[in-house]
Amino acid sequence: PVPGEPSSRVWSRYFYDGGGPAAKTEAAWLESSNCGGGGRGIGNRCLSNYYVRTFRGRGGADCDAGADGCEAGVPRSDLKSAKALLEAFDDVLVSEWLSHPSTSERLAKKLCFVPTLRDFPRSKRPNKKAAVDAIVSPSFLVKRAPGGKARRPADWEPSDEARRRVAELNTLDAELYKWAAANELERLKATSFDDAAGLPRFGETWRMAVEF
Numbered sequence: 001p002v003p004g005e006p007s008s009r010v011w012s013r014y015f016y017d018g019g020g021p022a023a024k025t026e027a028a029w030l031e032s033s034n035c036g037g038g039g040r041g042i043g044n045r046c047l048s049n050y051y052v053r054t055f056r057g058r059g060g061a062d063c064d065a066g067a068d069g070c071e072a073g074v075p076r077s078d079l080k081s082a083k084a085l086l087e088a089f090d091d092v093l094v095s096e097w098l099s100h101p102s103t104s105e106r107l108a109k110k111l112c113f114v115p116t117l118r119d120f121p122r123s124k125r126p127n128k129k130a131a132v133d134a135i136v137s138p139s140f141l142v143k144r145a146p147g148g149k150a151r152r153p154a155d156w157e158p159s160d161e162a163r164r165r166v167a168e169l170n171t172l173d174a175e176l177y178k179w180a181a182a183n184e185l186e187r188l189k190a191t192s193f194d195d196a197a198g199l200p201r202f203g204e205t206w207r208m209a210v211e212f
Contacts, residue, residue: 001086003051003180004095005203006173007166010047011158016148017045023149026162030169035062035073048169049074051176055082072169079172083179094184096205102191104136113138178202 010030014020018029035046035053042053049072053060056078063070069077086092091110097103104115117134158166167174181202188199 001055001089002093002095002098003177006051006170006177007163008096009050010166010170011152013044013047015150015152019149020152020156026158027165030162030165033169047166048072049172050170052078052082052172055085055176057081057085071171074172076172079175082172082176086176086180091187092180092184094181096203097181097184097188097200100188100200102188102199104138105191106187 014024014026014029018024018032024032030047033045033047035042035048035050042050046053052074056074060075060078060081062073063075065073069075091106093103107113108115115136115138117132118137119133120135121133185199185202
C-alpha cells in the first residue's frame with residue numbers, strides 16, 4: 001500500500017478526473033463524491049475518508065452522518081481496523097516520499113534488486129536542472145500520470161472554504177496518513193541515511209535534483 005496526503009489526493013482527482021475549475025466549481029466537485037465503487041470496491045471518485053474505507057476490511061460499513069462516533073459517514077472505530085490491516089503488510093510506503101534514497105535502499109533488500117544508473121539525457125526530461133544525464137533504475141521518482149482531463153496549474157490553490165470542507169471529509173484519513181508517515185519515517189531512519197543526509201519532513205514531497 002502507498003497512501004498519500006488525503007487533501008492532495010482529492011485535489012489531484014479534481015483536475016485529473018473532474019477537469020478542474022473550468023469544468024466544475026470546487027464545491028460541486030466535492031458534492032460529486034461517490035464512495036459506492038459500482039462493483040469495483042471503493043473507487044477513485046470517493047473523496048471522503050478514502051483510505052480508511054479501503055483498508056478497514058470487508059466487514060466495514062458506513063454510518064449516518066451526525067451519529068455518535070461517525071465522521072463523514074465512516075465509524076471512528078474503522079480507523080483502528082485500517083491500521084490493523086496495514087500492519088499486516090510487509091511494507092507500507094508513503095506516496096510523497098517514494099523518491100527518497102532510503103526507500104529504494106530498503107526495497108532493494110526486500111525485493112532483491114540492485115539499483116543501477118542508466119542513461120537518461122536531461123534534454124528529454126521536464127526537469128532541465130537535473131544534475132546528471134542518468135537516473136537510478138528502477139526509479140521511484142515523481143512522475144506525471146498520463147491522461148487526465150486537465151493539469152493542475154502550479155499557482156492554483158483551493159479556496160479556504162474548500163480546504164475546510166476537504167478536511168471535514170477526511171478527518172480519519174488524515175489520522176491514518178500521519179500514523180503511516182510516522183512509521184515510515186522510522187523505517188527510513190533505520191537505513192544508511194540519517195538526518196544529516198536529509199530525511200523527509202511530514203507533509204512535504206521529497207524531491208531530488210535528478211527528478212524527471
